[in-house]
Amino acid sequence: MSKSNDMASVSRPQLFDFDGVSMIKCFTENWENVQNFQARPDDILVATYPKAGTTWVSCILDLLYFGQTAPDRQTSIPIYERVPFLEIAISNPEDGFSFVGTDLVKNLDTSPRLIKTHFPVQFVPKSFWEQNCRIVYVARNAKDNMVSYYHFNRMNAAQPAAGEWTEFFQAFLDGKSEQSQMIMSFKIYCLIMILHAVVFGSWYDHVNGWWQKKKTYPNLHYMFFEDLAEDTHVEINKLCSFLGLSVNPEIKQHITGQVQFDNMKKNDMANYSTLKGIMDFKTSPFMRKGKVGDWKNHFTVAQNEKFDEDYKQKMKDPTLQFHCKMEARVDNRFINSTSRQNKKPPVGPSLMKTQTQEGHLSSGAKKMSQCDEVLVCVAPSTGQTDMLAMSQLDKPQRPPMIDFNGVCFSKYFTENWDKVQNFTARPEDILIATYPKAGTTWVSFIIDLLYFDQTCPERSISVPLTQRVPFLDIAVPSQPSGTELADQLRTSPRLIKSHLPVQFVPKSFWENNCRIVYVARNAKDSAVSYFHFTRMNFAQPDPGDWSTYLKSFMNGKVVFGSWYDHVNNWWKRKEIYERIHFMFYEDLIEDTSREIRKLCDFLGLSPSPEELEKIKAAATFDNMRQNKMISYSTAKMMDQKVSPFLRKGKVGDWKNHFTVSQNEEFDQDYQQKMKGSELVFRTEV
Structure with a gap:
């Protein structure tokens, strides 16, 4: 040879x-x-x-x-x-x-x-x-x-x-x-x-x-x-x-x-x-x-x-057996629970790493530094379409990751910190809080339709959702900040969104007894959605490949920090602050009408059956994806060819990304980090 x-x-x-x-x-x-x-x-x-x-x-x-x-x-x-x-x-x-x-x-x-x-x-x-x-x-x-x-x-x-x-x-x-x-x-x-x-x-x-x-x-x-x-x-x-x-x-x-x-x-x-x-x-x-x-x-x-x-x-012949475990190990924590919203919070030490009175941090309490380790992290949607349309930057640099009071952030969420913390909420304000890519846009759109679709129906086709429901936390140079856009709202109630961990929410929301809608999504689908979002958004850190990103997600080395801390600490706050409505993305997928009715009960709204059906139809994934006021199609910093902003909107897409080995490692890590928590998520519907 x-x-x-x-x-x-x-x-x-x-x-x-x-x-x-x-x-x-x-x-x-x-x-x-x-x-x-x-x-x-x-x-x-x-x-x-x-x-x-x-x-x-x-x-x-x-x-x-x-x-x-x-x-x-x-x-x-x-x-x-x-x-x-x-x-x-x-x-x-x-x-x-x-x-x-x-x-x-x-x-x-x-x-x-x-x-x-x-x-x-x-x-x-x-x-x-x-x-x-x-x-x-x-x-x-x-x-x-x-x-x-x-x-x-x-x-x-x-x-x-x-x-x-x-x-x-x-x-x-x-x-x-x-x-x-x-x-x-x-x-x-x-x-x-x-x-x-x-x-x-x-x-x-x-x-x-x-x-x-x-x-x-x-x-x-x-x-x-x-x-x-x-x-x-x-x-x-x-x-x-x-x-x-x-x-x-x-x-x-x-x-x-x-x-x-x-x-x-x-x-x-x-x-x-x-x-x-x-x-x-x-x-x-x-x-x-x-x-x-x-x-x-x-x-x-x-x-x-x-x-x-x-x-x-x-393989019908039972006499031929191979030494191969034919089924992936399943974490029994990922199950359905019909009574989960009635459960008491976990007993034991808080998972919160950094806590302050009423979630407020003064400027003197800030501790900002470059992360010591090399992080491959992501940041959530910047929210404002106009903020992202930075046509003057042909190849914008992705922002570095910084450690801010024990939570990973990028500069877009810390440079306006004093104004965010001193933001003056009004009693009628409604805050939509989520971990990134957990259904923020979906619930924001639903609430906007519930309040304003009858009186101002042209909003949904003429005003970007990012202006109707400003992203409070963000501040990009040369663009209106989230606090400025919120202050400019002429609607009542004002609808405002945030990805902040509960300890960072401005104290005025608590002092004014504002209503808060928190949306949680299972960790696996959250990780996948967050990964693809960062791939397509050049205003965010580079996520690296999927395996690298998953490690970062598991370790909480992503913008807005640990998913585990985020969902658990908001769940705990719900037990002492009765004006939080805790929703699950998977429930919305399973029965959107039911979840909208629950939302109306919390908000004190009584829409007609016809109005509810209209809102449900408008808020389907395909309809939202085709709506340019929602899909971020004009955001020049987002490359929709890499991945659309509204990608799949499904429960269980994680199965197409997690390898069996990754799934086993994730489940083991999940059991450790959710130990003592009574929060139960579904990874399938």
Whole structure:
């Protein structure tokens, strides 16, 4: 294989259906020679679905048979020459390069000959059965197999393009496509391109087909990748028993050490590093992780649920079991509660990190500094469309994160601090308070319609919501501040929004006994929505990638601080301040009419049934998204192509972002931080 580097420019092959199994031409062009291959009685066939431990077991077998008599093999001959890949046929007539599995096997001078294949059981040459050859089949759980196969396809130019993970995920599930067939020369197969399939077809068909063959062919040893990972030494003992080998215990122990993942990864004769012309090791190493459970870092929760359902349908044989936890752990705190708003606040020390009397901080109490650690944080919507339309800044710099009295902020929410804290509320004012991206715009729009749609219906199509319900906390240079816009309101009541933690709310709201509507959203959907909002808003800090941002969210290193502190401290304030109406985003999604009626009861409003129905219709997600006075479509600082301001408006979209591993880590963190709290959120409706 000395000329393998010349294959760097090889074009990626296309899939086609071959007797019901998706294949590529390098595995079918030598079909007749493969099928007519003459096996010998002492041949040992290593059969696997791709990326199920083929190389691992091949190295073990080679060491068991030849490690003592020809130890130099391990450091001088690549594994793909010691254990040839039977069905492969790659050639380049221009330079005489040829890599044909059947030829490589015929050139073997060892006994036994070790041969590998990825064939489904029905494609194995009949001579292996006729000669009663020993066959070692290695199976790997479908989830890890899928992930490993995906990365292998990414780095191997001899494989079809893997596409994005979501595309490969679906292709692996589908396995093969049902297509009509046409007669072509020596074999019946279809040249119609397969969009949803992978080379060697369905994992389900492969592992089940070989499992069924084991029941009728006693010379077949069925191994599991997970067992090898758990106790390699034990599995080598089982393999020796099957092969009839009596290997010295010290030698077996030595072999166990040699085939540990890290040792094999460093061995150029095992790690395929000599195939750099075909394999791009910068994209992904051939030997990547070798772990059980890495699928959790790739599967989103939604993908895992979809996979599990598909798995149950396709894996009907209860005797074939894989060591793979088929369901993600579920945190039982994320459940519905019909009586949650009647619950008492948690008993125990407050989660509030910084508290002052009546939530007021004087200018002398300010402690502002650059955060010591590097934070990848986000800030909420600045609220005012006009404030964001900074056309004079072609490429505005995102603001840095600062620590302000124990809570992360950006300068847009601290530079006007004195005026915010000294803002004079009126008794009839209504404050809409939320953690960012928890339904602020939705509830603001509903309340504005309840009060002013009958008397001034043109407001909803002519005045941006950011002017009808100003964002109290914000102050952007050269633009009207939130306090200024609130003071300029001529409506009664004045509707004002804030993302401030409860301890930072201006004292005048409490002193004037103002009504406050607080909207809370489950932490997982809040994190996802906040992430996408920051991606599209250039007035906010860069969120980084999703995994980095999620860590920041969990640690409270985002603008307006910890979600946990925010929702819990507002819930506690509700118990001592009766004029807070605590709403849940998920309840609004589930039954908007019901929640609007509850809101009317709190506000003392009595709209007619017709008016309520009209408001409900206007406040649907699709209608709000099309309303330019609500959707921030004129905000030049927001790139709606990156992500729309009103993105999905759903409960449960977190499942499309959280990997299973992230979800497990999040749930554990959630249990710790919500310990003692009686707040219960739903992550599904």
